[in-house]
Amino acid sequence: MGGSDLTLSLIDPKLVLSHKFPEAEFSYDERDVAMYALGIGACGSDAVDGKELKYVHHIDGQSYIKVLPTFAALFPFKTSKGTGLDDVPGLEFDPRFLLHGQQYMEIYMPLPSNCCIENKVVIAGLHDKGKATIIELETTSYIKESGEALCMNRSTVYLRGAGGFSKSSPPFSYANYPVNQVSHVSIPKCNPAFVYEDHSQPSQALLYRLSGDYNPLHSDPMIAQAAGFSRPILHGLCTLGYAVRAIIKCICSGDETAVKSIFGRFLLHVYPGETLVTEMWPQGTKVVYQTKVKERSRAALSGYVVLKPYMASSL
Ligand SMILES: CCCCCCC[C@@H](O)CC(=O)SCCNC(=O)CCNC(=O)[C@H](O)C(C)(C)COP(=O)(O)OP(=O)(O)OC[C@H]1O[C@@H](n2cnc3c(N)ncnc32)[C@H](O)[C@@H]1OP(=O)(O)O
Numbered sequence: 308m309g310g311s312d313l314t315l316s317l318i319d320p321k322l323v324l325s326h327k328f329p330e331a332e333f334s335y336d337e338r339d340v341a342m343y344a345l346g347i348g349a350c351g352s353d354a355v356d357g358k359e360l361k362y363v364h365h366i367d368g369q370s371y372i373k374v375l376p377t378f379a380a381l382f383p384f385k386t387s388k389g390t391g392l393d394d395v396p397g398l399e400f401d402p403r404f405l406l407h408g409q410q411y412m413e414i415y416m417p418l419p420s421n422c423c424i425e426n427k428v429v430i431a432g433l434h435d436k437g438k439a440t441i442i443e444l445e446t447t448s449y450i451k452e453s454g455e456a457l458c459m460n461r462s463t464v465y466l467r468g469a470g471g472f473s474k475s476s477p478p479f480s481y482a483n484y485p486v487n488q489v490s491h492v493s494i495p496k497c498n499p500a501f502v503y504e505d506h507s508q509p510s511q512a513l514l515y516r517l518s519g520d521y522n523p524l525h526s527d528p529m530i531a532q533a534a535g536f537s538r539p540i541l542h543g544l545c546t547l548g549y550a551v552r553a554i555i556k557c558i559c560s561g562d563e564t565a566v567k568s569i570f571g572r573f574l575l576h577v578y579p580g581e582t583l584v585t586e587m588w589p590q591g592t593k594v595v596y597q598t599k600v601k602e603r604s605r606a607a608l609s610g611y612v613v614l615k616p617y618m619a620s621s622l
Contacts, residue, residue: 316469318440320433320479322397328428332451333385336421337371339518343378346515347548352505358561359552374418375555376566377548379458380410383446384519386426391444392464395430400440400469403524403534407543408441409463409572415456417564423451431461435478440469445484492572492609494597499586503553504601507541509580515545541577546608550598553585554612558594565618567592571610575600583607592616 344350344362360366361373387394393402425448432443446460461484473479508514512525520542523530531539551569559565577583582601587594597609 316401316440316466316472317397317399318435318469318472319397320472320481323395323433323442324430324481326395326397326430328386328391328394331386331426331428332423333426334421334423335381339381340372340374340378340420343381343518343548344375346511346518347375347377347545347552348505348507348511349375349552351508358556362563371420373563374420375548375552375563376414376418377412377544377551377569378418379412379414379448380460380544380547381519382424382426382448382458383428383444383460383462385424386428386446389520389522390462390464391428392442398442400466402522403530404467404469405522405524406465406467406576407462407573408465409461410544410547410569411461411463412569413459414566414568415458418457419450422457424457425449425451429483431484432463432482434480434482435470435473437470437478438468440466440472442466443482443484492570492595492611494606494609495588495595497588499588501553501557501587501589502584503557503587504582504584505549505553506582507545507549507577507579511545511579512539512541513579515542520544536576538578541579541581543571543573543608546573546577546583546598547571547610549583550585550596550608550610551612553598554587554594554596557587558589559614559618562618565614566612567615568613569610570612571608573608575603575605575607577607592618 341363349359349362428446431445434441442464444462448457525539584601585598587596592614594612597606599606
């Protein structure tokens with residue numbers, strides 16, 4: 308962030324944690340599903356074998372297109388215009404310095420290709436890290452018609468330069484979710500069982516943003532520079548989409564409904580146009596993975612995906 312003009316932040320933990328988000332309702336259809344799939348690179352490298360056409364096109368007489376599990380990561384963005392954090396009293400920060408830190412998702416049933424959804428959002432965590440504040444939002448999404456829970460997203464947002472609000476020692480830290488849900492991932496020392504290389508396009512972030520995350524960090528060169536990057540960066544959830552697509556292709560034989568839960572920590576920004584190499588280590592029904600930026604030989608994302616038990620025999 309050297310030399311950047313950071314606006315002062317002001318965080319009142321009591322006010323932030325007492326905030327109640329209004330319930331939000333939205334609908335999506337097959338156009339949204341297909342647009343998302345293209346946004347995370349589906350039908351790019353494999354345009355020739357056509358294995359991902361099912362995410363954008365009715366194939367084999369199917370009356371609906373298939374939905375990638377990470378499509379559910381868009382749902383929290385439907386609660387309000389952006390991340391929803393702008394509306395939280397007691398949370399004043401410079402939005403240019405916001406980065407996506409982690410994402411955890413649970414998928415309770417195959418995602419329909421069109422649906423009306425109701426979101427319930429709570430603040431699941433708030434942590435003073437000194438140089439940064441971390442805030443965690445948990446969004447549970449229900450099918451409006453039946454009331455069934457469809458998926459849950461926990462989004463960890465890293466607010467650079469907004470820490471140091473604690474008046475206590477140790478610094479303020481609050482979390483209200485089971486500790487086993489999100490954890491540190493250690494990457495095995497052995498060679499990965501699978502490696503999948505994919506290319507993001509220079510226009511990838513401009514395409515991905517049409518799915519609903521219009522943060523100018525991904526499209527406006529001036530904002531990106533003010534945030535400390537040489538040019539606009541890729542959405543973290545776009546990189547996560549590439550990683551989970553790689554796992555579905557290499558390990559799930561293309562069965563996108565095999566995914567039960569997903570965790571990823573964003574370690575490094577990705578520039579649109581860079582090559583993403585996902586390395587995978589199956590461990591029972593869990594697949595540990597990391598996605599590297601080939602051009603810079605550095606890991607940008609690491610995490611795990613838990614698959615449904617029927618996948619265990621093929622791992
Ligand atoms: C509702 C929807 C909400 C979602 C909104 C998303 C909107 C999007 O438009 C925004 C984006 O997509 S941004 C693009 C994707 N994200 C990135 O590129 C970030 C990449 N990561 C980084 O730059 C650094 O890891 C960085 C900067 C994150 C951290 O690096 P450092 O400052 O060097 O941190 P470090 O000193 O190592 O650690 C400090 C404390 O923070 C914890 N931590 C570190 N990385 C974290 C991460 N990625 N996620 C969560 N926590 C993280 C560390 O554990 C440490 O805490 P402690 O001292 O207690 O161990």
